[in-house]
Amino acid sequence: MRILIVGSGIGGMTLAALLKQRGLQATLIERAANFDHAGYMLGLWPLGYRVLHGLGLYDQFAAASIECKHYEVRDNHGTLVKNWSMQPIADRFGPNLSCTRPQLVKLLHSSLGETDLRFNTTLESIHQAGEEVDVTFNDGTRETFDLVVGADGLHSKVRSLVFGEQPYYHTNWGGWVWWVDVNAVPKETFVEHWGAGRFFGIYPTCDGAGIYAGAPVEGDFAEPGPGRRDRIRAQFASMGELVDTCLAALPDDSEDLFFWKLSDVRAKEWTRGRVVLLGDAAAGFLPTAGIGASMAMESAAVLADELSRTNNPFLEHALSLYVKRRKHRVESTQNDSRHLAKMMFIKSATVAHIRDVATKFYSLEQLASSIAKAFDEPI
Numbered sequence: 337m338r339i340l341i342v343g344s345g346i347g348g349m350t351l352a353a354l355l356k357q358r359g360l361q362a363t364l365i366e367r368a369a370n371f372d373h374a375g376y377m378l379g380l381w382p383l384g385y386r387v388l389h390g391l392g393l394y395d396q397f398a399a400a401s402i403e404c405k406h407y408e409v410r411d412n413h414g415t416l417v418k419n420w421s422m423q424p425i426a427d428r429f430g431p432n433l434s435c436t437r438p439q440l441v442k443l444l445h446s447s448l449g450e451t452d453l454r455f456n457t458t459l460e461s462i463h464q465a466g467e468e469v470d471v472t473f474n475d476g477t478r479e480t481f482d483l484v485v486g487a488d489g490l491h492s493k494v495r496s497l498v499f500g501e502q503p504y505y506h507t508n509w510g511g512w513v514w515w516v517d518v519n520a521v522p523k524e525t526f527v528e529h530w531g532a533g534r535f536f537g538i539y540p541t542c543d544g545a546g547i548y549a550g551a552p553v554e555g556d557f558a559e560p561g562p563g564r565r566d567r568i569r570a571q572f573a574s575m576g577e578l579v580d581t582c583l584a585a586l587p588d589d590s591e592d593l594f595f596w597k598l599s600d601v602r603a604k605e606w607t608r609g610r611v612v613l614l615g616d617a618a619a620g621f622l623p624t625a626g627i628g629a630s631m632a633m634e635s636a637a638v639l640a641d642e643l644s645r646t647n648n649p650f651l652e653h654a655l656s657l658y659v660k661r662r663k664h665r666v667e668s669t670q671n672d673s674r675h676l677a678k679m680m681f682i683k684s685a686t687v688a689h690i691r692d693v694a695t696k697f698y699s700l701e702q703l704a705s706s707i708a709k710a711f712d713e714p715i
C-alpha cells in the first residue's frame with residue numbers, strides 16, 4: 337500500500353512509527369525545515385502515550401519528562417483557588433507526563449530508521465480517480481498513492497483541498513508563549529491563573545517551563561515588535577509573585593515569540609474516498625484540557641490498527657471503521673476543552689469571582705467529564 341502522510345507532527349509521526357512496526361512503509365512530508373519548530377510544551381495523558389510502550393519508546397520518554405502531580409488554579413491576583421492532586425488518576429491509569437513537542441517528535445522519529453521523510457515539502461493539489469490519489473507537491477513533482485493521510489494540523493491543507501471550509505470555533509482569545517528556567521517555578525505542578533480578562537499558565541518540562549499568557553485579542557495585545565515586552569508586562573501586572581518571575585524572563589522585543597490564537601475546528605467528515613484526516617486536522621484542540629496531542633496519538637493507533645487489518649480493495653471500509661471508532665470520542669473530549677475555555681476565559685471581574693468560588697467545589701472529573709470517562713473506555 338502506497339501511503340502518504342502529510343504533516344510530520346505528533347499524529348503523523350505516531351502513525352508512521354506504528355505502521356512501520358506492522359510492515360507498512362509510509363512516505364512522510366513536513367512543511368517545516370526540521371523538527372525544532374513549534375517548540376512548545378506538551379502535557380500527555382496515558383490515553384495518548386500508551387502507544388509508546390508498544391513502540392519500545394516509553395522508558396526513554398518517561399526519563400525525559402516531568403510528572404505533573406498537581407494542577408493548581410489561582411485567581412486574578414495570584415491567590416490560590418484550588419489545588420487538585422493528579423495522584424488518583426496516576427494510580428489508576430498512569431501519570432500525566434510533561435515534555436516538549438520537539439522531544440516527542442524526535443523520539444518517534446528515532447524509531448523510523450530509513451523512512452522517506454521530506455522536509456520543506458507540502459502539497460499543492462490532490463486528485464482522486466478510481467482507487468488512486470494523485471498528489472502534486474510544492475516543487476511541481478507528482479506522485480500517486482493508495483492513501484493520503486492529512487495529519488497537517490489545525491489549519492490542514494489536505495482538509496481544505498478535499499473537504500472545503502469547515503466550522504471553526506473561535507474564543508477570540510490568544511496568547512504569547514515563552515520559556516522560563518524550570519527551577520524558578522513549581523516543578524511538578526501545572527499552575528494556571530484564571531483571571532478577569534487574562535489567563536496565565538505555567539507548565540514545567542525537563543527543558544524549562546513553558547508559559548502561556550492569554551487575553552482577548554483586541555487592541556495591540558497581539559502586536560509583535562517594539563513595546564511588546566512592556567505591553568505583556570502591563571497586561572499581566574499584579575497577578576502575584578510567580579507571574580512576576582515569569583514576566584521578568586520575557587524575551588527581548590527583537591526575538592521571535594509564538595502568538596497562539598485560540599480557535600479550534602471540527603471537520604464534518606473525516607474521510608472521503610482514499611483521503612483521511614488525523615489529529616488536529618480532523619478535530620483541532622484548544623490547549624485548555626491538555627488533551628489534543630493524546631487524542632492525536634490515540635487516533636494514530638486506531639488508524640494503524642485498521643490499516644494493518646485490510647488490503648487495498650477494502651481500504652475505504654477500513655477508513656470508515658476508523659472514523660466510527662474515533663469521531664465521537666474525540667469530539668466529546670473536544671467539548672471538554674471548549675467547556676474549560678468558557679470557564680478560563682472570562683472578561684468580567686464579577687463573573688470571574690463567581691467562577692472562582694464555584695471552582696473550589698469542582699473535582700477534576702467534573703471539570704472534564706468526557707476525558708475522565710475516556711480513561712476507562714476501550715478505543
Ligand SMILES: Cc1cc2nc3c(=O)[nH]c(=O)nc-3n(C[C@H](O)[C@H](O)[C@H](O)COP(=O)(O)OP(=O)(O)OC[C@H]3O[C@@H](n4cnc5c(N)ncnc54)[C@H](O)[C@@H]3O)c2cc1C
Nearest residue numbers: 343345346347367379458488489615616626627628629632
Ligand atoms: C502552545 C501549545 C500548547 C499545547 N499544549 C498541549 C498539551 O499540554 N497537551 C496536549 O495534549 N496538547 C497540547 N497542545 C495541542 C497539541 O499540540 C495538538 O493537539 C497536537 O500536536 C495535534 O497533533 P497533530 O499531529 O494533529 O498536529 P501537529 O502536531 O500540529 O502536527 C502537524 C504537522 O503538520 C505540519 N504541516 C502543517 N501544514 C502542512 C502542510 N501543508 N504540508 C506539510 N506539513 C504541514 C506542521 O508543520 C506540523 O509539523 C498544545 C498546542 C499548542 C500550540
